Amino acid sequence: xxxxxxxxxxxxxxxxxxxxxxxxxxxxxxxxxxxxxxxxxxxxxxxxxxxxxxxxxxxxxxxxxxxxxxxxxxxxxxxxxxxxxxxxxxxxxxxxxxxxxxxxxxxxxxxxxxxxxxxxxxxxxxxxxxxxxxxxxxxxxxxxxxxxxxxxxxxxxxxxxxxxxxxxxxxxxxxxxxxxxxxxxxxxxxxxxxxxxxxxxxxxxxxxxxxxxxxxxxxxxxxxxxxxxxxx
Amino acid sequence: xxxxxxxxxxxxxxxxxxxxxxxxxxxxxxxxxxxxxxxxxxxxxxxxxxxxxxxxxxxxxxxxxxxxxxxxxxxxxxxxxxxxxxxxxxxxxxxxxxxxxxxxxxxxxxxxxxxxxxxxxxxxxxxxxxxxxxxxxxxxxxxxxxxxxxxxxxxxxxxxxxxxxxxxxxxxxxxxxxxxxxxxxxxxxxxxxxxxxxxxxxxxxxxxxxxxxxxxxxxxxxxxxxxxxxxxxxxxxxxxxxxxxxxxxxxxxxxxxxxxxxxxxxxxxxxxxxxxxxxxxxxxxxxxxxxxxxxxxxxxxxxxxxxxxxxxxxxxxxxxxxxxxxxxxxxxxxxxxxxxxxxxxxxxxxxxxxxxxxxxxxxxxxxxxxxxxxxxxxxx
Numbered sequence: 132x133x134x135x136x137x138x139x140x141x142x143x144x145x146x147x148x149x150x151x152x153x154x155x156x157x158x159x160x161x162x163x164x165x166x167x168x169x170x171x172x173x174x175x176x177x178x179x180x181x182x183x184x185x186x187x188x189x190x191x192x193x194x195x196x197x198x199x200x201x202x203x204x205x206x207x208x209x210x211x212x213x214x215x216x217x218x219x220x221x222x223x224x225x226x227x228x229x230x231x232x233x234x235x236x237x238x239x240x241x242x243x244x245x246x247x248x249x250x251x252x253x254x255x256x257x258x259x260x261x262x263x264x265x266x267x268x269x270x271x272x273x274x275x276x277x278x279x280x281x282x283x284x285x286x287x288x289x290x291x292x293x294x295x296x297x298x299x300x301x302x303x304x305x306x307x308x309x310x311x312x313x314x315x316x317x318x319x320x321x322x323x324x325x326x327x328x329x330x331x332x333x334x335x336x337x338x339x340x341x342x343x344x345x346x347x348x349x350x351x352x353x354x355x356x357x358x359x360x361x362x363x
Numbered sequence: 364x365x366x367x368x369x370x371x372x373x374x375x376x377x378x379x380x381x382x383x384x385x386x387x388x389x390x391x392x393x394x395x396x397x398x399x400x401x402x403x404x405x406x407x408x409x410x411x412x413x414x415x416x417x418x419x420x421x422x423x424x425x426x427x428x429x430x431x432x433x434x435x436x437x438x439x440x441x442x443x444x445x446x447x448x449x450x451x452x453x454x455x456x457x458x459x460x461x462x463x464x465x466x467x468x469x470x471x472x473x474x475x476x477x478x479x480x481x482x483x484x485x486x487x488x489x490x491x492x493x494x495x496x497x498x499x500x501x502x503x504x505x506x507x508x509x510x511x512x513x514x515x516x517x518x519x520x521x522x523x524x525x526x527x528x529x530x531x532x533x534x535x536x537x538x539x540x541x542x543x544x545x546x547x548x549x550x551x552x553x554x555x556x557x558x559x560x561x562x563x564x565x566x567x568x569x570x571x572x573x574x575x576x577x578x579x580x581x582x583x584x585x586x587x588x589x590x591x592x593x594x595x596x597x598x599x600x601x602x603x604x605x606x607x608x609x610x611x612x613x614x615x616x617x618x619x620x621x622x623x624x625x626x627x628x629x630x631x632x633x634x635x636x637x638x639x640x641x642x643x644x645x646x647x648x649x650x651x652x653x654x655x656x657x658x659x660x661x662x663x664x665x666x667x668x669x670x671x672x673x674x675x676x677x678x679x680x681x682x683x684x685x686x687x688x689x690x691x692x693x694x695x696x697x698x699x700x701x702x703x704x705x706x707x708x709x710x711x712x713x714x715x716x717x718x719x720x721x722x723x724x725x726x727x728x729x730x731x732x733x734x735x736x737x738x739x740x741x742x743x
Binding site: 185211238240243 | 365366368369372373375376645646649650651652653654655656657658659735736739
């Protein structure tokens with residue numbers, strides 16, 4: 132059963148007098164529980180597609196449906212609430228709040244829930260435990276390595292137990308060892324915790340971890356590769 | 364309260380800037396409360412006065428005297444129950460830098476007419492019995508370190524020479540608007556040492572009913588209209604108000620300066636808030652990605668502005684209240700009863716609220732309207 136359904140999506144940006152068509156009738160589906168890598172050259176529309184799925188941006192036309200909710204038709208307030216419950220987002224540059232500790236950064240999505248302080252504490256400790264940083268609760272981002280920062284960002288993305296985890300170049304700023312740690316973590320989140328993962332990457336090693344690879348070029352899927360036994 | 368950690372962390376991001384912004388707001392509110400209190404104290408002084416007391420001065424001007432011989436004629440007017448008189452002395456003590464009011468009064472009648480000046484019975488008796496005795500306001504004990512029984516010498520400015528008095532009593536005002544650092548001595552002593560000129564500065568009359576005040580005042584002025592020293596008579600309140608209205612432009616100036624200071628601080632605070640929000644564009648975009656709504660971000664930025672302005676207001680207004688009370692400030696006797704009123708507190712609170720709205724609304728609206736994708740793209 133598809134978790135993400137994209138139907139006839141067009142997306143056009145205007146820059147000065149110039150119109151840039153990123154997508155022109157794009158359609159695709161992503162199954163629940165899948166691990167998908169979006170690849171392609173710069174400007175092919177990978178990040179734009181990720182933003183459309185996360186409801187951070189709106190299609191010019193067409194529909195984006197996630198878990199039965201028509202994301203493309205929601206108001207900004209509805210989108211924010213929906214994102215808080217259903218989507219975890221990880222950035223290339225980690226984007227942790229420097230004034231907050233690892234614990235406090237991970238707590239941010241939970242502040243939007245009705246959970247008690249005790250319940251929040253349990254969830255935070257579990258999330259940081261999953262990413263292997265339960266001994267870095269009180270550390271600020273500046274006291275962590277790049278790989279550790281990205282793992283905190285992943286903990287923040289999963290702490291509210293979203294269905295969908297979206298990652299935009301999560302290993303782009305990391306060295307090879309840290310990249311492997313993060314990618315292993317993503318594989319675990321997918322395999323053990325059943326998270327649906329969509330990762331935008333230029334890195335073939337990162338893409339190799341996914342069970343499905345989609346190649347975008349000029350807003351169109353040009354190639355699709357599947358790992359053995361992977362859901363479509 | 365869930366968001367307190369986030370608010371505290373953001374306020375602590377640039378501690379020095381936050382501290383200076385709070386200090387700016389505190390200083391602005393302190394100055395606002397101080398200047399406003401000057402205005403309210405002047406206003407209270409202008410409203411002070413019994414409706415049953417009339418004051419007669421020379422119609423040409425208060426610096427011109429009236430003959431002492433008027434006293435009996437005033438006392439004979441129907442409705443006038445008591446008459447007293449006084450004369451400005453203008454003496455200086457020590458180096459003369461600390462001003463205080465000092466004047467000669469017809470002691471017995473003056474204290475009868477002014478029951479608001481409370482004097483212990485024994486001290487009152489001692490003062491009345493000593494021709495060179497003086498009665499001082501309780502504040503002068505602290506100002507000059509004087510004590511009852513001490514001889515003090517004033518240097519006369521209007522009436523030249525050294526004038527020595529013995530402090531016989533200390534009065535405590537029952538009304539805050541009465542100056543508590545004045546000195547009074549016997550008119551007879553002044554008159555005697557100046558060659559019995561028989562001249563008083565002004566007369567005070569206690570009348571039987573406030574309703575008779577206009578008629579009695581007219582009778583007094585009519586009585587002396589064709590004399591060499593015609594009078595101008597009015598209620599004590601009008602007499603006090605005439606001094607306060609001399610400060611009329613000062614009140615306007617005080618209000619204008621107060622608002623100008625607040626406006627200048629508004630610009631400082633607004634600038635600090637905008638800088639703070641602008642520096643966090645990426646973080647605000649990240650919070651939106653996490654699921655923070657526009658309204659919540661608006662509220663968080665406004666809350667930061669609120670914490671800064673409320674803290675500043677509490678410090679500024681509280682400091683004004685405590686400082687003036689602790690130092691018993693009265694501007695050298697010019698502003699008796701100088702105290703920050705509850706109305707000034709409320710007005711200061713309203714100014715702080717306006718400051719919060721004006722300084723926070725632009726960065727808060729900007730944070731709420733921030734387009735996430737563009738914000739992330741611009742900073743990445």
